[in-house]
Amino acid sequence: MNLRKISTNLKLPNYALAIAQDYLPSTFFQYDFKTSNQVRPAHTDIPKPNFQEYRRKPLENPNALSSESVDNRRAIMSLFSFVGGIGTLYGCKAHLVQYVLFLSPARDVLATASTSVSITDIPEGKTMIVKWRGKPIFITHRTQQVINTERAVNLADLRHPETDDQRVQRPEWLVIVGICTHLGCVPIPNAGNYPGGYFCPCHGSHFDGSGRTRKGPAPTNMEIPTYKFLDDNTLFIG
Known part of the structure; x- marks a missing residue:
């Protein structure tokens, strides 16, 4: 196809034809250029997206x-x-x-969280020591003289005021944790300045027959564990 025919088909002006002859390679004119009859719609003809659903x-x-x-x-x-x-x-x-x-503690530890103790073999004036949760428990069978003495104590004379009735469930039995409230030593039963009391050899604390601190550095009374009497001969601790 010659250049003249190309310019006619493409409707090019004459000056454009002259420029094309000077700058375009000769191979360009070997292609068969034809006008397209396609109708290309404008972008406004594309339907808008609908997101109504x-x-x-x-x-x-x-x-x-x-x-x-x-x-x-x-x-x-x-x-x-x-x-x-x-x-x-x-x-x-x-x-x-x-x-x-x-x-939480292991099952074997929970198994020792409570214990039952027979108290039939504890004579008056003596103390049985049992182990509960790794602590010594003093179970003292008190004499009537000790009971009367502790009940007559004036609370104003006590560093940590507690009546004897508050510390026992049965007058003849005192159940306490056998640990000094000063630094955790184990006191000696039936020793010290008070009959039926306890004496701590570590720093000289004295406790009376109700486990109440009376002399020495111990700040509070000896602890009372959780316990109950199952019957007249059995004590349940825990």
Whole structure:
């Protein structure tokens, strides 16, 4: 196809033809240029996307004010927040359960958390020592003289005021943790300045026949464990 025919088909002006002859390679004119009869629509002819099926009913109108649907949107956000909060709490609970189980005492330790003791073989004025939770427990069968003496003590004379009735369930039996409240030494039963009392050899604390601190550095009375009498001959500690 010659250049003249190309210019006619493409409707080029004469000066454009002259420029083409000077600058375009000769091979350019070997191609068969034909005018296209295709009709290319403008971008305005492309239909707009419609997302109506994805809209929630309160939001179907794109021209509506956001304040008209704020309650609906907040309700959905609150629902998701509630579900997320429940999931978070459940996860925290699962972790806390694992930590609690890890820190809880072993089964063999729990098995020794309570113990039963026969008190039939403890004579008056004597003390039996049993082990409970790794601590010594003093079970003292008190004489009537010791009971009367401790009940007559004036509370104003005590560093840690407690009546004798507050420290015993049965007058003839005193059950206490055999550990000095000063630095944790084990006192000696039936020793010290008070009949039927206890004496700590470590730093010289004296306790009376009710386990109350009377002299020395011990700040408080000896501890009373949790216990009960199953019958007249059996004591349950724990």
